[in-house]
Amino acid sequence: MAPAYKLIYGDYRGVAETSRFLFKYGGIEFEDARVQFEDWPQWKEKTPFGQLPLLEHNGKQINQSIAIARYLANLVKLAGNDDWENLEIDSIVDTVSDIRQKLVPIGREQDQIRRKTLIDTLIKDSFSYHLPRLEAIVEKNNGYLALGRLTWADFYFATISPMFDAITGQDCLANYPKLKAVRDKVNELPAIKKWIETRPASDF
Template identity: 35%
Template sequence: MAPVYKLHYFNLRTRGEVIRWTLSLAGQEFEDHRVEFPDWPALKPTTPTGQLPYLEVDGKALDQSVTIARFVAREHGLAGKNNWESAQVDSLVDYLRDAAKGFEAYTTAFFTRDPKIEEVKTEFTTKSVVPFLEGLERKLQSNDSGKGYFVGTTPTWGDLAAAHFLDEVVRLNPDALAKTPLLKAHNQRVHELKGIKEWLAKRPETPL
């Protein structure tokens, strides 16, 4: 029998979204259990580590968002075709995690209702993220002149992580990719992938 997947995360994109995209691209059915914030205090003691997300596979729990996405990708052939490609995908994801530190500052400001949130957003989208966008453009260009994907000839979960991150950047600054045309085109390619296109059309709209 096919394994049963159940993802537990808040009713947000943030740390759960790349997992959802990876499951969707894999064609893997899953229960998308979205936890509302008022319900979290009672639910927290029942989770493996008191944190979200975690993924149940046939009742067994796996936590840590990057580990979960990587596991799903490996199970479904989306982590690279050999060890070298897999390492390149991991390198890309680590780079994206560095790039996202500025975005995490924005999310903190959002949840704490920091009156300086607009300053935080501007700092991220026009300054701190810019060198990372340039680096991503170079990474993409180094593989098949940027006409396909970041690693190899088929999409990996690294492409999904990149597209999701860039989506969040563009939400905050619609002109953020104006100087990185390869990234902009790559983002559109990822959005049109079977599974991703359907997921984007049906997912709930959330503030983050």
């Protein structure tokens, strides 16, 4: 019998990896459907807004990576216990997402001189501003990014922050041991550790 859930994305980790982590953490079976780059044009028109990932369940289809992750977090009990707690988690997730968005033009830039300029600006203007503040939040939250306990905000950071290193070619958390510890804590969870050891290889 096919799994009740199907997650459709490209053949890499990207913004779908948070949802994969959540599926694995919760022991929820899912089909990890991966669209190859050359097949994307024929897939694009089948999607609601020409984007992946997509989550399929009971004949329904939904898009948007953060919305999907938030839904799964509720299923696996990594969300807040009330509206305010969920707001705290969302604010962290959206902040990390803001940083991730700044990586997109760098990843697309082919001119190496221009690329280096964009990386330098990212580190000076965004990383140097956001990462110390996130580090301080972890210090106040018992080693987590929200609520003093493990939430899907930690999963989101653990799956998105490797992109910082991949795009810039630097260890962007070298000066932020508490943030690095958050990522390590998530990656060392037994179900996540097993997934990392067996998942398809990709740069990010």
